[in-house]
Amino acid sequence: MKIIMLNAKGLAIALIGAVLANYLNIPLPWLLGPLVAALFMGSVGKPLSCHPHWRKGGQIIIGMALGLYFTPALVQAISAYWGFILLGILWSLLLGTLLAVMQYRINALDWATAWFSSAIGSASEMVNIAEQYNAQVDKVVAAHSLRIIILVVLIPIFMGFYFQIDWTALVVLETERYGFIQVILLSVLALYAGKLFQYFNLLNAWILGPLTIIGFLSFVGFLPLRFPDWFIALGQLCIGWSLGSKFPFSFLKNNKKFIGLTFLFNLFALGLSIIFALVLFYLSDADAKILILGLSPGGIAEMSLMAKVMGLAVPIVVAFQLSRLIFVILTTRFFYLSSRKLILKRINRSKDIDH
Template sequence: MNIIILNLKGLSFAFAGAILANVLGFPLPWLLGPLLITVIFGIIKVPSQCDLRWRKCGQWVIGTGLGLYFTPLMMTTLLLNWPALVIGIVWALILGSVLAWAQYKLIHLDWATSWFSSCIGGASEMVNIAERYHAQVDKVAAAHSLRIVLLVVCIPVFLEWYYTVNLSLMPTPSYVESTALEVMILLCLSFCAALLANKLNVLNPWVLGPLVLIGGLTAFDFQLTNLPEFLIHFGQLCIGWSLGSKFPFNFFSTSRKFIVGCLVFNMIGLIMSTLIAIVLARFLNFNEATMILGISPGGIAEMALTAKALGLAVPVVVAFQLTRLIVILLTCDYLYNLSKNKMKSLNR
């Protein structure tokens, strides 16, 4: 009963944050409002809780909605831009290595903790791998939470300012008006896809399962229905609330040097990524905002939501984030062992 009360309290905080952010004109108010208010209440030690199932629910809804953007035209655009995807992967590997070195040398973390807290991969996957190498798992989790929150807060604000767009306007795919039955069928299909992906241990199953199924149907020109706006808002609320609750708040008093270092290094990494994305976009004649979101070291759901709000090519952003995630997860073990041996030889 106490857990239920804490979850209901957290949900009410998140909803209040979304309403306040919407009134104040925040970019992505249903994502940023819950995130920021949850962090604030956590800092002042007001007890609340966000069960993992809320995040899964948000990911399921968002994955379903994002899948509707994978039209045949978008898929053709995606195939034509494979060189940019490769460059994005290479940059993520370079950035992760530089961040790891900085944390190792300047914050004096052990190499395993430095490496896995800096890899631009999924937070939960990095934590699981870090455990095998006896890294400080709490610091790995905190570093990824800080990075994602920093990106979710800074990137929409930058894009709204730099490109003078209104992120509160949420464009939707051009489908016919949906009925309650059509929406229920769509959600049932995507929920089954999420369960199957989870059973098969797919990466980020509650996003990628619905996204792959619905995106695959849309890519073959199946005329699917649209999701109501309130469901999209609810999905964003769940993700923002979950992100805000991920912080181990006792770190603010026990690991200040670590937190400051993570924030500074990740901000530098974000600025460098943005500059590289702008240069690369102009060289390849690519949309700058799309390239920024694609190369940014964020998460699939969060960056895709920002692309959706901007009216950009959501599948292209998802492709950047997904290909990078897969490559990093497949190579991080090997690169860690290789870099560990290099660091040992340098320290001799």
Template sequence: MTLFLKLCIGSIASLIGAYLAQYLSVPLPWTLGPLLAVAALRLLNAPVSSASPLRNFGQWVIGLTLGLYFTPHVLSILAAHWFAMLAGLLLALLLAVYGTVLLLKLGHVDLKTAWFSSAIGGANEMAVLAERHGVRPDLVASAHTVRVILVVLAVPFACQLFNVSGVDSTVFETKEFSVKGLILLGLLTVIGGYIAHYLNIPNAWVLGPMFVAMLLTINQIHLSSVPPELSKIAQLCIGWSLGDRFRPGFFKKAPQFLFYVVVFSATALLIAFGFALLLDRLTDLPLSSLAVSVAPGGIAEMAITAKVLQLGVPLVTAFQVSRMVGVVLLTGPLYKHIVSRFE
């Protein structure tokens, strides 16, 4: 079957999954619905597929949407809590150490694989780093896929279970929508995405558009708001691409290793929540926002969660971005200078 037909089936399955999830009142229906629908079909070896441009499109929309939140007032608030974001990065590094010990002792893998599988970074970035250090990138990518998807599923359902929601004072939807403004905003942020991709910046199609939109917002240049329909399509593309990461026999590749990846991810979530409780005592930031901010998920997925539930999008984004940059920059050197000495 051609890729075009597989993409058509994938789009139909994603739409059905989204509407069904919405009907069933599933949290984040336009992300989780497509994710679960496509993952189920993939595991059953159904002729369904996604494509990297679709995920790039979803990340682009999420990125430019995030940038519109960063007004000068919001940046002043974030600057006042830089120490909390630094603490979030420290937590991520400590979780990597914990995960390394767990996977090394119980997951039956070597120290290299355990370390790069436990780093709280993106699947693609960590797989590339792992390959540079002679580690099997498929195992590392699988570990991060399981972690991100588990967090994406657990956090929204936990928020729904405990009736966690908020009113984000930085919501930008009150700004006027303009077709011409959105087209110009789109062109500028696409250029930002291509530049970030060319420079090999991690999460290029989130961060590139986000920084361009942020620069405009900081200078009080408001071109247009983002229509909710476009945001839904972006969420669908993100969920669709996450579900497409599964393959028949995915959990048979290294079952004991992946089982302890699940154990690590679940316990890391609990540890992160405990850390959020501590930060709540030390700062004036809301616990609900802090819990999503330090959750060991991905930037786009956690930003979507914060946006839909109105849990402080700039705060969550700032935490996730600072952590991602720190983890990408430090994971390789930490392995080279510290972790490798224990081999």
């Protein structure tokens, strides 16, 4: 009963944050409002409770919403961006390596912690791998949490200023919506798809499972309608609430230097990613907004959700983020071990020089 009451309190405060953000015309109010509310409560020593099932539910809803965009025309559009997607994969490796060097040299972390806290991949996957190499897991978790929060908060602000986006004026095409019973039935289908992905230990099961099944049905023309606004808002609220409530404020008290420098490093990484995207934009005829969201070191749900709100080609952003995620998870062990050998060689070489 205590857990239920604490989660009910957390949900109520997250909802208040969303309503207030919507009233103040903040971008993505149902995502950023709960996020900021949860961060505020945590910063004053009153962290909000958020059961993991809320985040799973939010991921399922967002995966379902994104799946509706996988129409034949939009999926075909991915082919025009394959070169940029490849560049995005290489960029993630370069950026992650740069961040790791900065964490190692400036923040004085051991190489394992520096590498896995900087790899632009899934936080949960990086934590699992980091544990196997005796990295400081709490710092890996904190670094990834901080990176996602920075991106979720700052990218909408940048997009609004740079592209003169009036978030309040964005109009969603009025098409017929699914009814409550239809939403429930599709949610059950998406839930089982997520469970299937989790059973086979596939990446981001609770987003990609629902996205896959709904995307397939949308692609073959079985799902011509769209989900109601309340359903999408609920998904965003769950994601924002979960992100904010999981930020390790207790860890922050004893690691202020680490958090401060990591914050600056991630700002630097975001700035470099935006510059890289804009350079590619000026050298090509690609959509600048898609390049920024695709190349940003964020997560599939957050970046694709922004694409959805701005009316961009969601499948292309998903392709950017998913390909980068798979590449990082599959190769990060190899690149870590290879880079560690170079680090050890340099250390031994400097010792020889000292002697």
